[in-house]
Amino acid sequence: MKCTVCKGPAVIDIRRHNANFCAEHFLRLCRDQVAKAIKDFAMIEPSDRALVAVSGGKDSLAVWDILVELGYQADGLYLGLGIGDYSDASGETARAFARDRGWTLLEVDLPTEHGFDIPTGAKAARRVPCSACGLSKRHLFDEAARTGGYDVLVTGHNLDDEAAVLFGNVLHWQDDYLGRQLPVLPARQGFPRKVKPLVRLGEREMAAYCVLRGIDYIVEECPMAAGNKHLGYKEALNLIEAASPGTKHDFYFGFLARASARFTPDAVAERELLQACARCGAPTPGEVCAFCRLVDRATDREAVPVALGRRPG
Ligand code: Q46
Numbered sequence: 023m024k025c026t027v028c029k030g031p032a033v034i035d036i037r038r039h040n041a042n043f044c045a046e047h048f049l050r051l052c053r054d055q056v057a058k059a060i061k062d063f064a065m066i067e068p069s070d071r072a073l074v075a076v077s078g079g080k081d082s083l084a085v086w087d088i089l090v091e092l093g094y095q096a097d098g099l100y101l102g103l104g105i106g107d108y109s110d111a112s113g114e115t116a117r118a119f120a121r122d123r124g125w126t127l128l129e130v131d132l133p134t135e136h137g138f139d140i141p142t143g144a145k146a147a148r149r150v151p152c153s154a155c156g157l158s159k160r161h162l163f164d165e166a167a168r169t170g171g172y173d174v175l176v177t178g179h180n181l182d183d184e185a186a187v188l189f190g191n192v193l194h195w196q197d198d199y200l201g202r203q204l205p206v207l208p209a210r211q212g213f214p215r216k217v218k219p220l221v222r223l224g225e226r227e228m229a230a231y232c233v234l235r236g237i238d239y240i241v242e243e244c245p246m247a248a249g250n251k252h253l254g255y256k257e258a259l260n261l262i263e264a265a266s267p268g269t270k271h272d273f274y275f276g277f278l279a280r281a282s283a284r285f286t287p288d289a290v291a292e293r294e295l296l297q298a299c300a301r302c303g304a305p306t307p308g309e310v311c312a313f314c315r316l317v318d319r320a321t322d323r324e325a326v327p328v329a330l331g332r333r334p335g
Pocket residue numbers: 140151152153155156244245246247
């Protein structure tokens with residue numbers, strides 16, 4: 023197998039590009055794909071301060087590495103979710119990565135700072151763990167970006183993630199989610215801009231990127247992911263992709279180009295109705311935000327009465 027660019031020995035084939043790459047040209051391809059996503063979707067300005075949500079997994083460490091390589095100012099944020107050994111190991115991995123490079127890693131620990139961990143919090147609130155976790159992550163990432171004065175919050179979602187989420191949202195016609203499934207969500211009403219610079223790269227490529235760059239990442243999946251529907255959607259898409267390379271890319275980018283605008287007016291209208299949470303100040307459609315209500319239930323505080331959202335104006 024020869025590198026399509028330089029004809030030297032190749033280390034990876036990418037079937038959807040119908041090409042093979044040596045280490046040097048593969049790393050260049052990854053950077054180019056991220057630079058293209060950033061440019062095409064106006065994700066990050068050179069003067070922006072970016073905050074990367076870092077889990078210790080391959081995607082978040084790779085996107086942080088690539089952004090710094092491309093010359094962006096990017097700090098990391100690690101969120102301790104209290105998911106047993108998995109959280110201990112992922113926190114250590116994220117810290118070691120930042121320490122080795124002398125980069126700034128902010129940390130928020132859910133059990134220490136908010137009094138509950140994801141497994142017990144989810145049980146107390148009668149939510150599935152990933153739902154309580156997703157809600158907590160969104161809230162704490164937003165808050166850290168806001169209080170730290172960052173312009174943009176970066177996540178490591180890759181093409182496989184986005185195609186699987188899109189597949190699930192289409193299968194169940196979740197039009198409100200479809201309206202928000204964009205590689206860039208603009209800043210508004212107290213939310214930082216949110217961007218996904220890895221949307222042009224797949225999971226296998228990100229693992230290869232980390233290996234070739236000598237990035238030590240946590241390989242284990244979160245133990246709470248078992249039974250998560252997205253894993254099933256990913257497997258289904260992998261079967262289709264194996265038979266027809268490029269399908270995931272066409273599915274996701276075809277949606278962005280041809281269909282997503284049909285769903286965005288609803289999502290935008292929903293965002294217009296937000297007000298500040300009476301407890302923490304985060305934007306919310308109700309009086310008290312979903313995270314503060316989760317904290318109450320998870321820490322067994324007095325329940326917050328569910329109030330109807332006040333409409334501004
Ligand atoms: S960390 Fe949280 Fe994920 Fe674990 S509990 Fe679910 S959402 S699977 S990316």
